[in-house]
Structure formats: structure tokens, C-alpha cells
Amino acid sequence: KANPRLKKVFGSLVQHLHDFLRENEVTLDEFFTAIEMVNSCGRMSDDKRNETQLLIDLLGVESLCDEITYKLATDAPDAPTATAILGPFWRENAPKLPMDASIVKNEIPDAEHTYIFGKVTDFATGKPIEGAKVDVWHTAPNGLYEQQDPDQPDMNLRGIFTTGEDGKYSFYCLRPTPYPIPYDGPAGKLLKLLDRHPMRPAHIHFILTAPNYKPLVTQIFDRRDKYISNDTVFAVKDSLVVDFKPREGDPKAQLELPYDFRLVSY
């Protein structure tokens, strides 16, 4: 049976698309080039490489949908924690780890180990949230997520931590590095043709879930990164930019980052 929402947005899409085609006098040659581009993204996409999402994200579509979906969330320091796009590299079933565990599974020379810790609280009451799951993932210093890189152990740099009564979480990871989105496929080819760089600012991804709270998909960004104001997929928000600080007296980490999350209940 017909879907009214789909009927509405499809009608609108067709209308805008026809306007776009007329306005730009798009030719058949260009049409077939675009078809081949989409097909080649589809052929490449699997659970290791989500090329279709990569292509679409370069258009700013995911980041605008994020803004539209969470339009009530503001970007102020005392507001609920701001959202950011999921991106193409989250994986289901990351290892569940105890507090203070490290998500770094391999020896990495000169890596900057970081201790991240904080509290997950209810935005409205400020009370700690027990049983919140903090799902975290980031790239290795070579700029690759574990599933893109045969040299990394499975599920490297991924983990899920569950808060106790005090709402606290803590773990070891690496200081993230600026990272070029995979550049050897159709999405990279498009960037080159547009004379656009492929860089994302250094970031760490999080998904927070807790019973009775709205899930929070977000990322934090390293302030020192020069791509912070020039993210190729447009995901940075001011309140998500953080400062890594030197850590004293911990042989396991040279840096630390206190970071609290404020969730909104249903």
C-alpha cells in the first residue's frame, strides 16, 4: 500500500531534480557518467568499504540531515551534547570492555596514548545515568579504520564501555590523527575533479545509548587540527572541539581528555 511520506518527498525530489537538470542543461553524456559513478560506488560497497555513503557525504547530505533531525539540539556548551554524523565506518558488535581498558590492540611506535574519562548525565536533571553504553571508534595513526587495514587486529581501536551507578566511563585510546577519506575510488575521483581535498579533521566517534534516553551519535574533534574549519564531510560543531592535555604520572598515557556527555530522555 502507498506510503504518503514517500509519495510527498519523491514528488518533491522529482520536481527539484527536473529544475536542476533544466537549469544546468545536463546532457545524456553527463547522465551516463553519473550512472557509472553510482554503479561503481555500489560495486565497491561492502562491509569494509561504504563507498556510496562516502560519495553522498561529500555533498553534505548526511551532515544536513543530522542538523535537520536534531534541530532542537543547540551547539552551546551547557546544552545536550551535540550530534555529529555517523559516517561509513561504524561496526556492530565492538568488544565490550571494562572501565580503564585500552582499545589499542597493536603496538604503534610513537603513538600518543590518551586517557579519556567523564560522566554520562541526564541533561535535564544533571543526574548520572547508569547502564549507558559508550561505543567508541577511531582510526589508527596511518589514517585507516581497522576494517580498511589488513595489518590491524580485528576490532582494533573499537570498544563499548558501560557506565555504573556513578555514570562514569573511562578508557585508553590514541590521540586521533587527521585522516584522508579513502581516495582511490569514485568518491576520491570526484574530489580530484572538483579540486577538493579529502581530509577530515582528527576525530573520535561515539554512539551513546541508555534505556529511556535518545541515542546520541557524535564525534569529538582535536582543536589543534588545521582541518577543523575545513572538514571534507562538514561534520564539525564548535561544542565538539576538544583540547587534549598532558597527563602526569600515568605510564599508560601521555595525554588525557575529560569529556562529559549530556543525554536527553524520551
Ligand code: DHB
Ligand atoms: C566519513 C565520515 C568519517 O567519520 C570518516 O572517518 C570518513 C568519512 C563520511 O562521512 O563520509
Ligand code: FE
Ligand atoms: Fe571517522
